[in-house]
Amino acid sequence: MKSTPQITVLSPALSLLLATATGLAVASIYYVQPLLGLLSGQFGVGSAAIGLLPTLTQLGYGAAILLLSPLGDRFDRRRIIVIKAAALVLALSLAALAPGFAALCVASVAIGLAATLAQDIVPAVAALAPEAERGKRVGQVMTGLLLGILLSRVASGSLAAAAGWRAVYAVAAIAVAALIPLLWRSLPSFVPATSAGYGSLLASMAGLWMRHAPLRRAAIAQGLLSVAFSAFWSTLALVLAGPDFGQGSAVAGAFGLAGAAGALAAPLAGGLADRRGPQAVIRIGALLVFIAFAVQALAPASLWLLVGVAIVFDLGVQAALVSHQSVVYSLDSASRSRLNAVLVSTMFVGMASGAALGSTLLASFGWRAVPALGAVAALGALAVAGRR
Template sequence: MKSNVRPGLTRGLIALMAAACGFAVANVYLNQTLLVDITGTFGATEAEVAIVTTLTQVGYALGNLILVPLGDIFERRRLILALLGVTSLSLVSAALSGSITWLIVSNFCLGFTTVIPQIIVPLAAGMADERNRGKVLGTVAIGLVCGILGARFVSGLVDSFWGWRSMYWISFGCTLLLALLIQLRFPVSKGTTSLPYRGLLLSLGPLFIKEGVLRRACLSQGMVFGSFSVFFTTIGFMLQAPPHSYSSAVVGLVGLVGIGGAIATPLIGRIIDKKGASFANKMCMLVALISFLIAAPAGHWLPALILAAFLLTVGTQANQVACQANIFNLSASARSRLNGLYMVCTFLGGALGSYLGVWAWSRWHWMGVCICGMVMISVGLSTALGNKKWREQPQTISS
């Protein structure tokens, strides 16, 4: 039987890449289920504690802008290990936080250095055969889905038994283990561009302006991921307030059901390989929009919220695969820069969604949250529907 991957990209390595992406990205999301208890610890308001998760995602966006392009210059395994080292220090700092300001700064630094998945994904894309790139990206994205949603469930469970600080210590131990596995199993890679770092950063603006495919992908996933943050940043406030009054463990469980959405990422990869990213992109955004149409009128019915969480996760994560498959076709030598710009916009959208979600909740509660999410998705969907030719002819990007 003919292998679906190139010789250097074994199934075991793909699985490790998926796991590494999951464990690394979990650090960005573990604080979302902890917000209620963090509020109690420091006597902060809901608006103040929302800055914790908002600046974590802002830090992640900046890390994608400043650090991820280094993957086009340096050997990626060494770069990943260096970032994991700084990430572990940020986790210790968060666990020892003595004030809300200290915790905010620690989480910002955590988000800034936890960009490992966005260095791994271009590496996987470059090692994959063009005919199977969508499938490989979809498989690696399973780890991202499980990390994002598993972080909420595990952090909620840990918080219920041992408190929110314990979650940061557990993540610290997992980060050290991940660093060991990467040191032992990841391949040695080479930089793909001769540009110096300053030239690399200066190339980002012209690259963004030049590539319409990249701009549309950024807007699409930025808005969809923003709606994802709107939902999951505020659902804890609703479920832990009357009439529900659930524990943080139950809040995490609602997020966990979305892991079932991981099955959609390899499926969307196959759809991309067969029907193209334009079809997949529009389909994913429609699924995300439907999730809010379900959640809005049934916010106090837990089964409806679980279904909405599942569909929103499917739409968000599958849309990320569709958009990345499109931008990686633009240039092999600029994949880290393309992915860095793409993820900057994605997580700026996520940070905006986190802030707007808490703002809408504080004024109009759950219905306001759902309307906010639907508006964000509609902005991205209108751009995709208004563009008749999503897939442009790739242009040559100077290395």
């Protein structure tokens, strides 16, 4: 069964709504990170146990990307988006009301599962956008996604300091709930692109990987850039607290604003990809990441240089991602949800690997080893992007 062209115009208002929904969905994964100290005291558990909360959230998110996101090709995306938004409201509400640590662990898994709402919205935007503007439109929504990642920690820490950790989850649930009627009224019904069964959908992702060389290049290159991205952000607080910088958690949280500055350029990168072709933008993005990390690894320690590095490499990562999505979504209009699942799951592996490698290198060789890793990963992405 083939999908029919959508008649809904992807207006600026609808783009803003979808970008907001994407940002709030993905932010739900990261609210817990600044709260771990408060939660440890609240429930009387040690640092090892409290670390389960972000781990379980990420595991839920990763599992749902592979197991649930492909359903967007089989069922009406509008219904999936609204159902997941409602599930996210319930999961956030459970976290806000959690009577104990075990309940909060269950809520963390549920938040991760439902937060993949973001990965259903992006293929929906690709389907609604005119082909000549697909990169720009996807870039607008991806700005919301990256802003959600980068600003969630700032919002969570500030609200928890003022009103307690439960208020973070309660406000988040209210915000997502307010979007549900708007999403239902504004989005069209999407005709399913396939009638394949669930097992066939999952199996077909391996076939898509084997059949489309551009998908493999995009996933591997973006996965390598995700290694660099995650290595920086997962070690930043420890680096800033070290003797070279001597800064506290407030400064670490404020770095989200520096990263957000780079994220705001995503629509520009998408528009450039529409006009000049995505491959040029991908190479420029990977080069920016390499330059930023190479300078950080070689230059004297400087807080302002670190801010500049965050802006430049976030811009590069985001520009490459939007352009890679433009490449991937053009491969097969009937498989966009599965193509997106392959791309994002590979990025997820890169993020996890970057966090682990960054922490290990920081402990073993000092903070300069982290940008060295980022530079090497960016060179690898450049090499992959340059292949034909």
